[in-house]
């Protein structure tokens with residue numbers, strides 16, 4: 001118990017107020033406000049809180065939703081998914097499998113080959129572009 005409180009304290013120190021709100025309090029950034037929504041470079045996306053690799057640019061696509069969208073995570077082990085009935089909606093929440101931070105939601109209106117749309121907050125991610133050339 002003490003251990004968990006200590007780590008929440010650490011999150012508050014290392015994350016910005018918006019990052020803390022989204023990652024640790026399951027908040028949502030405003031649509032079209034995140035800087036990774038329009039990111040088109042090749043590279044990898046990591047958990048903002050713990051650094052675990054979560055998504056690749058190869059699975060990123062333009063969904064028109066206002067949030068970075070991917071049709072799959074880098075592996076099924078990278079994220080955990082569970083039912084979220086908050087706000088009067090039935091959704092599937094996506095969290096980092098390592099640190100359990102909130103990332104976003106997954107919907108079943110995505111493109112081939114998975115038909116899934118991982119709708120992820122920019123502030124939950126850290127992007128590492130590949131070296132050019």
Ligand SMILES: [Zn+2]
Nearest residue numbers: 047050096099
């Ligand atoms: Zn994490």
